[in-house]
Amino acid sequence: xxxxxxxxxxxxxxxxxxxxxxxxxxxxxxxxxxxxxxxxxxxxxxxxxxxxxxxxxxxxxxxxxxxxxxxxxxxxxxxxxxxxxxxxxxxxxxxxxxxxxxxxxxxxxxxxxxxxxxxxxxxxxxxxxxxxxxxxxxxxxxxxxxxxxxxxxxxxxxxxxxxxxxxxxxxxxxxxxxxxxxxxxxxxxxxxxxxxxxxxxxxxxxxxxxxxxxxxxxxxxxxxxxxxxxxxxxxxxxxxxxxxxxxxxxxxxxxxxxxxxxxxxxxxxxxxxxxxxxxxxxxxxxxxxxxxxxxxxxxxxxxxxxxxxxxxxxxxxxxxxxxxxxxxxxxxxxxxxxxxxxxxxxxxxxxxxxxxxxx
Numbered sequence: 191x192x193x194x195x196x197x198x199x200x201x202x203x204x205x206x207x208x209x210x211x212x213x214x215x216x217x218x219x220x221x222x223x224x225x226x227x228x229x230x231x232x233x234x235x236x237x238x239x240x241x242x243x244x245x246x247x248x249x250x251x252x253x254x255x256x257x258x259x260x261x262x263x264x265x266x267x268x269x270x271x272x273x274x275x276x277x278x279x280x281x282x283x284x285x286x287x288x289x290x291x292x293x294x295x296x297x298x299x300x301x302x303x304x305x306x307x308x309x310x311x312x313x314x315x316x317x318x319x320x321x322x323x324x325x326x327x328x329x330x331x332x333x334x335x336x337x338x339x340x341x342x343x344x345x346x347x348x349x350x351x352x353x354x355x356x357x358x359x360x361x362x363x364x365x366x367x368x369x370x371x372x373x374x375x376x377x378x379x380x381x382x383x384x385x386x387x388x389x390x391x392x393x394x395x396x397x398x399x400x401x402x403x404x405x406x407x408x409x410x411x412x413x414x415x416x417x418x419x420x421x422x423x424x425x426x427x428x429x430x431x432x433x434x435x436x437x438x439x440x441x442x443x444x445x446x447x448x449x450x451x452x453x454x455x456x457x458x459x460x461x462x463x464x465x466x467x468x469x470x471x472x473x474x475x476x477x478x479x480x481x482x483x484x485x486x487x488x489x490x491x492x493x494x495x496x497x498x499x500x501x502x503x504x505x506x507x508x509x510x511x512x513x514x515x516x517x518x519x520x521x522x523x524x525x526x527x528x529x530x531x532x533x534x535x536x537x538x539x540x541x542x543x544x545x546x547x548x549x
Contacts, residue, residue: 215299236305358427364402367427393494415470439483475533
């Protein structure tokens with residue numbers, strides 16, 4: 191076998207190794223995002239241990255009367271390992287953030303893969319050109335596989351926080367409650383013919399908005415339960431629902447049927463689909479978000495006058511908060527916080543009048 195053939199085979203093997211690491215880690219290493227920092231530290235542990243062994247090995251060879259050529263090989267291994275670790279330090283943490291829930295598993299897989307390729311490089315002199323090619327390409331290909339895995343993660347259907355909903359017995363009740371809590375004025379909304387409801391709106395920063403929703407007394411009662419469990423709502427106006435959007439609503443409800451059945455809805459020139467449980471009651475005692483997909487261009491938040499209010503934190507409380515968080519692993523939003531407790535929502539805002547809270 192010629193030298194060029196061995197190098198080519200090594201490059202192919204290195205590329206296959208990287209792709210296999212990526213797919214395997216993304217599919218089988220499900221590490222919670224809250225363990226991100228220790229995961230990153232652990233990912234660098236295996237390469238660091240291998241580097242320590244290589245340095246010790248090189249030191250022994252340097253003090254012994256070993257041939258100069260093997261010593262040169264050792265120095266080359268150390269130099270390149272340090273270089274590649276520096277490259278990994280610049281890429282892997284950012285990759286973990288970009289990849290969301292799959293990030294910790296992917297970088298853990300890459301860390302183990304890095305350690306293995308370093309050992310491959312150190313082995314055998316006849317196959318040295320082959321192992322060089324494997325190690326070089328397998329490590330450098332991380333830059334390519336990170337981009338591929340980011341695309342893979344996006345294609346799997348992520349969730350994004352879209353808006354919040356305050357339920358009320360009447361729109362005026364809701365208006366009074368929200369305007370008193372936040373100190374700003376709500377704007378007119380519209381009607382939802384399918385469910386016989388209507389709303390008021392408030393534009394928030396960062397592309398979000400808030401709606402006050404109530405049963406429209408002028409609309410006929412539908413023959414099926416209304417969304418947001420409004421048929422059973424009573425009492426003071428309060429924050430009852432958070433809504434997330436998806437680019438693949440069908441895929442989301444297939445993966446998590448408890449989210450509900452997609453229902454086509456309209457308000458004016460806006461068109462969207464929302465997953466609504468047949469009972470009208472969202473899972474986890476209404477702590478699970480309503481999931482939707484916009485089918486029209488533009489977003490309601492862009493049409494609303496700015497209020498100067500910004501959502502800083504949304505606290506989702508439930509006795510099974512950990513399970514809820516895991517169920518919603520496709521949502522990666524630092525503003526959303528899960529706490530163990532009685533089912534409830536609490537939204538914290540920065541407003542022109544300081545910090546305000548809506549419950």
